[in-house]
Amino acid sequence: MNTDSHAQLLAHQFGFEPTQLSLNPIGNGHINTTMLLKHAHGAVVVQRLNTDVFPKPDKLVANARKIEQHLLKKHRKQQYQLDIIKHVATTDQRYLLDINGEKWRALEFIGGSYSEEVVRSPSQAKVAANAFGQFAAALEDFDAEQLYPVIQDFHNLAMRLDMLEQAVQADSQGRVAKVSEQLAFCQQQTHLVHQLAELVTRVPVRPCHNDTKINNMLFSNKTDQAKAVIDLDTCMPGYWLFDFGDMVRTFCSPEPEDSTELSNVRVRKDIFAAIVEGYIEPLKGLITVQEKRSFWLGAQVMPFMIGVRFLTDYINGDKYFATKYPDHNLDRANNQFALYRDLINNTDTLKTLIDHA
Known part of the structure; x- marks a missing residue:
């Protein structure tokens, strides 16, 4: 993967300024390729979906967005206290995009957090x-x-x-x-x-x-x-x-x-x-x-x-x-x-x- 060219293509899709871009892997998932796209005004998580494992990526995104919307309603009613992972729309309001035959999506980056690989206590x-x-x-x-x-x-x-x-x-x-x-x-x-x-x-x-x-x-x-x-x-x-x-x-x-x-x-x-x-x-x-x-x-x-x-x-x-x-x-x-x-x-x-x- 040419990270520089992918960073430019993704930034264009989401309306980010094409300067100060970086694209680096995060997480340890076995299936999808997950990366952090940093731009001049922040960062988003971008994923290249593995369409061998998920042959209908549109359905995957639709599922996740339905759950996202349900949890947001609960959050507004103070019935769910955790942060909610949210999809980021492209400039033309799409949540799944095709880049040279690859399926990509973007998610809001939840800062101030960390994950663990092995439970410590x-x-x-x-x-x-x-x-x-x-x-x-x-x-x-x-x-x-x-x-x-x-x-x-x-x-x-x-x-x-x-x-x-x-x-x-x-x-x-x-x-x-x-x-x-x-x-x-x-x-x-x-x-x-x-x-x-x-x-x-x-x-x-x-x-x-x-x-x-x-x-x-x-x-x-x-x-x-x-x-x-x-x-x-x-x-x-x-x-x-x-x-x-x-x-x-x-x-x-x-x-x-x-x-x-x-x-x-x-x-x-x-x-x-x-x-x-x-x-x-x-x-x-x-x-x-x-x-x-x-x-x-x-x-x-x-x-x-x-x-x-x-x-x-x-x-x-x-x-x-x-x-x-x-x-x-x-x-x-x-x-x-x-x-x-x-x-x-x-x-x-x-x-x-x-x-x-």
């Missing part, structure tokens, strides 16, 4: 979980059916296992022989598919964030409290159990998701307890008894399922997730399976924390 986990809980609560009266499923079957574990089997059968990169242990492990976890199929008939469909990683929540530089929930790309109809489970997946381990120090990959119980307390508090009066019980299954499914996805992508030749070295996705898969195993080993303690919340 229970108090930080509680703040972040509470922010995602506030987000869920504010959308409780939003009709989930308004949202287009930008990634079909995103949290469909049965489909993810089928895709893994297809990758194994194809073995396009000759990598299957290297992962026989991981494949045997995956085949032993199919009971999760049956549990999910039975459970989702008894919990309501909700508008969900679907990517509640710690780095999708901004903290205030001044107070270290929650400032904004960001990255609404995968907001779709779903179930709160998956949002809870993704927090467990991304908050609880003291290691990042690609760490190869597997002996250190474990569930920090105090962090798990903080997630439970922080997330459920804003949902009191809204969450059903069955939904709360479903959170334990969500905690198990999410690390296992993302591990399956990393393993599938590794076998297929790393076509979905961005990688930095040849075995990156395999390392990620092993990491997630290690976290899943530790969750299972601590079932009684962790499940009790949910039951008593």
Whole structure:
């Protein structure tokens, strides 16, 4: 990418002066290319959307803008206290633009904030979980059916296992022989598919964030409290159990998701307890008894399922997730399976924390 020429093209589209421009990467997302476009009078976040992953980027932007508008109404009524990520229109009032065949959008830059890659303390986990809980609560009266499923079957574990089997059968990169242990492990976890199929008939469909990683929540530089929930790309109809489970997946381990120090990959119980307390508090009066019980299954499914996805992508030749070295996705898969195993080993303690919340 020629950042200078892209900066000029983007600045022109949004009516920024063509001087003092800079365009630099921010964030650590696996899918879209996210950059900060600085100009003479400020800055905006610009994203090049990955149209292989999001083949209908117009629907993605439409979803995010519907949620943005709903949250703004709540904010005006003092029913939602966090900052809201807002789209920036071009000079001709478009929110999605085409630059040499690439799809781009711009979002307001939320300053005075920082993000984390690894949760450092229970108090930080509680703040972040509470922010995602506030987000869920504010959308409780939003009709989930308004949202287009930008990634079909995103949290469909049965489909993810089928895709893994297809990758194994194809073995396009000759990598299957290297992962026989991981494949045997995956085949032993199919009971999760049956549990999910039975459970989702008894919990309501909700508008969900679907990517509640710690780095999708901004903290205030001044107070270290929650400032904004960001990255609404995968907001779709779903179930709160998956949002809870993704927090467990991304908050609880003291290691990042690609760490190869597997002996250190474990569930920090105090962090798990903080997630439970922080997330459920804003949902009191809204969450059903069955939904709360479903959170334990969500905690198990999410690390296992993302591990399956990393393993599938590794076998297929790393076509979905961005990688930095040849075995990156395999390392990620092993990491997630290690976290899943530790969750299972601590079932009684962790499940009790949910039951008593």
